[in-house]
Amino acid sequence: MKYDKEEKDILNALEKGKMKLATPSKKEIESIKAAANSTLKKDKRITIRLYDHDFIGIQKKAMEMGMPYQTLIPASFTVT
Numbered sequence: 640m641k642y643d644k645e646e647k648d649i650l651n652a653l654e655k656g657k658m659k660l661a662t663p664s665k666k667e668i669e670s671i672k673a674a675a676n677s678t679l680k681k682d683k684r685i686t687i688r689l690y691d692h693d694f695i696g697i698q699k700k701a702m703e704m705g706m707p708y709q710t711l712i713p714a715s716f717t718v719t
Contacts, residue, residue: 687712
């Protein structure tokens, strides 16, 4: 796995004992679980039309990233 400079600095600080991991409180854990559940909730079905070359490009990119193309498609669009 490749790390950027900030990630490397954090890992180095953790390994040298300059940083300690905190244990989240029960309230924080519940908040994180609620956020994850609402994020992963699939409650809409949509149909989109793509040009064939766009679809092939998305499939290739997803394969390079090791994920299903269906997961990559929502990440490819931005809401304005």
